[in-house]
Amino acid sequence: MTSILKSTVVALAAMTTTMTTAASAESYNANHFFAERHSMVRGPYVEFAKKVAEETNGEIDFTVFSAGSLLPPASSLQGVRDGVAQVTYHAGTYTPSELPIDNLIGNMAFYNTDPLVMAFASTEFGLTNAEQQAEWKANGVVYGGGYSTSEYFMQCNTPIRTLEDMQGKRLRMAGGAWSRFAEFAGAVPVSIPSSEMYTGLDAGSLDCAVAAADALDSFSLKDVVTDMNTLAIGNYYAGFEWGYNVPFWQSITPENRRVLFNEMAYYLGEHRIAFDKDVEEAVQSAKDGGMTVVDPDETLTNALAEFVVADEATLISTAKERGVADPEAILTAFKAIIDKWDGLLADVDTTDVDALAALARSEIYDKIDETTYGVN
Known part of the structure; x- marks a missing residue:
C-alpha cells in the first residue's frame, strides 16, 4: 500500500470515528x-x-x-x-x-x-x-x-407605609404562607403567576406585587410600580x-x-x-425613575413577627x-x-x-x- 493510500485510509477511519462519536451524543x-x-x-x-x-x-x-x-x-x-x-x-x-x-x-x-x-x-x-x-x-x-429568590418586597402602585395601609389591598402572593400573611394583615391575596404581575398592576386589579425586587427589571414592573416597602416577606x-x-x-x-x-x-x-446584583441594579434604576422606597414601620414588622409565630x-x-x-x-x-x-x-x-x-x-x-x- 502506498503512503498516499495509507494516509487516505487513516483519514477516512478518523472521519468515521468522529462521525460515529458525534452521532452517539x-x-x-x-x-x-x-x-x-x-x-x-x-x-x-x-x-x-x-x-x-x-x-x-x-x-x-x-x-x-x-x-x-x-x-x-x-x-x-x-x-x-x-x-x-x-x-x-x-x-x-x-x-x-x-x-x-x-x-x-x-x-x-x-x-x-x-x-x-x-x-x-x-x-x-x-x-x-x-x-x-x-x-x-x-x-x-x-x-x-x-x-x-432574594427577599420578597411589596412593590405597589399605591403607598404602603403602615399596617393600616394594607387593609383591603390586593396583593399578588406566591400562595401558601404568603397568602396567609396577607389575610393576617387584612389584605386580599391574589394568586397569579409572576408573568401576570405587570398586567395586574397596570390594569389596577393589583395594588402590590409581592416578589423579589429584580422583578422591577426582569418583569418590567418599574414601569407600573411607584412605591416599594422593604418589609422582608420571606423568600421563595x-x-x-x-x-x-x-x-x-x-x-x-x-x-x-x-x-x-x-x-x-x-x-x-x-x-x-x-x-x-440584579436586585440592586433594578431597585436603583427604578429609584432613578421616580420610585419611592420606604422601610416598614413598627406596625408592619410587629404584624409579620406575630404571624410567623402563629x-x-x-x-x-x-x-x-x-x-x-x-x-x-x-x-x-x-x-x-x-x-x-x-x-x-x-x-x-x-x-x-x-x-x-x-x-x-x-x-x-x-x-x-x-x-x-x-x-x-
Whole structure:
C-alpha cells in the first residue's frame, strides 16, 4: 500500500470515528419558565448547559428552553417525569398535593430570610432527607439542587407605609404562607403567576406585587410600580432549580453525574450572587425613575413577627391533612440544617463564587455517591 493510500485510509477511519462519536451524543431538553435574561436561567441553565457539554465531551448536551416555551409552570413536574424535559426548574407551590413535604419546608420562608442560607439549606435537605427523597422518587424526579429568590418586597402602585395601609389591598402572593400573611394583615391575596404581575398592576386589579425586587427589571414592573416597602416577606425556594428525569439520570455514567454535581454546586452560589446584583441594579434604576422606597414601620414588622409565630401550627396541620406523617420532626430537621448553614456561611466570602462552590461541594455534593444516588 502506498503512503498516499495509507494516509487516505487513516483519514477516512478518523472521519468515521468522529462521525460515529458525534452521532452517539444525544441532545437533551432543559426547561425553565423564567426568561433567559433572568439570573436563575442565565447561569444555572444557559452557562450550566455549556459547561456540562464541555466537561462531558459532548455526551450531555442540553438544549435550553426558557420563558415557558417547552413547559408551562404548572406542568414542569409532570413534564420532567414524562421525559418532555430531562432537567427542569419547578416551583413547588404549583403542586402542593404531589409535594406536601416540599411545600411544608417551602412555607418556612419566614424562619430565616437570608436567601443564601435558604438556597444551601434547602439543597442539603432535598438531597439528604429520607422523607423528602421518597417524595421526589414517588413523583418520578431525581432532585439535583435548590435555589432561593432574594427577599420578597411589596412593590405597589399605591403607598404602603403602615399596617393600616394594607387593609383591603390586593396583593399578588406566591400562595401558601404568603397568602396567609396577607389575610393576617387584612389584605386580599391574589394568586397569579409572576408573568401576570405587570398586567395586574397596570390594569389596577393589583395594588402590590409581592416578589423579589429584580422583578422591577426582569418583569418590567418599574414601569407600573411607584412605591416599594422593604418589609422582608420571606423568600421563595420551594421545589427545585434542577430536577432530573429518572431514565435520563440512570442512563448517564457515574462520571457524568459527578460533572452535574460539580456544576450544580457552582451555580448554586453563582445564581445567588447574580440574583442579588440584579436586585440592586433594578431597585436603583427604578429609584432613578421616580420610585419611592420606604422601610416598614413598627406596625408592619410587629404584624409579620406575630404571624410567623402563629403560622407554624397551620403549617403542621396542613401537612398532616396532606398525608405527612410527622411534620413536626421534618420541621425540626430542616431548622437544624438552616441553623447549620447560617453558621457556615458566616465564615465565607459570600461574594466569591468559587468559595461558595467549594463549600457546597465539601458540605453537600462530595458526600453523595454518584454511583448510587438516584439509581437505587
